[in-house]
Amino acid sequence: MRGDQVRLNNGLIMPVIGMGTYTFKNDRKSTEQAVQLALKMGYRHFDTARIYGSEAALGGALNEAIANGIVEREEVFVTSKLWGSHHHDPVSALQKTLMIMGMEYIDMYLVHWPVRLKAWVCDPIPKEDEFEPLCLDVTWSGMEKCLEMGLCRGIGVSNFSCKKLQNLLDFAFVPPAINQVEMHPMWKQKKLRDFCRDQNIHVSAYSPLGGPGNLWGSTVVIEDPLIKSLALKHRATPAQIALSWGLSKDVSVIVKSFNQERMRENKGALDLKLEDEEILEIDSMFKEMKILRGEVFVNQSTSPYKTLQDLWDYEI
Incomplete structure (x- = not known):
């Protein structure tokens, strides 16, 4: 196994550095250009989601690169995500994603948040009357159907706490291969990483x-x-230090930049090895700051989560 790859619990091989494609500008041309540049730099793992609005741009750039012989489809690992308004029918949602991307399958399909919204909701910030009760067993059954139909090669989750993962594992026929969560030196996720390691779920x-x-x-x-x-000590950039720390924890990292220099810099983190003492120094940093807290999914009436602690099960 190469040092820039990880083997998931379903046998899939995934590059440990992925390129994120979220952009609030939703500019298809700049996204396509960035993906094409990333491919030339050697990026082979790309992350999108329906709610990002970048599925079409990513699919277009990848298909053009495949048609031009720059890369083979099998060399690329593509992840997308199920938005809350599609929990009622993940199969149809993924089929729509594949149509948008112009692909026959994606490599990984994740439940974006443990939040179910009404079927017509398409805004990343749902209104108070747009929530529905979460029926995770129904959602996951649909995810397993996507896998069974060959629409994806793996399934997983995003933004799940230890408690929510355990609940899922209690009834899942196919365990999640991945839990994609916020993690960085200021939000280290040690409890979640330990739980996922014990359950053979990749973070x-x-x-x-x-x-x-x-x-x-x-x-x-x-x-x-x-x-x-x-x-300064390593003649590296702060970004490379943060990424190297993350990689030292046996997680993959999804970096998002369309700037050529920063894209090259991010990938260069693979060549930087922190000393054990330096990793411990970062581990011992007192600061803990979760940045994306999910307040938009909390309300006192229709959401199943009345507080942030309900959403994160006291892991925040």
């Missing part, structure tokens, strides 16, 4: 740099004095 880190440049992101990770001092 994939989104916002491994804290999400700078996103509407909800922060520069707190890459501006931390310890991270910056280690970057």
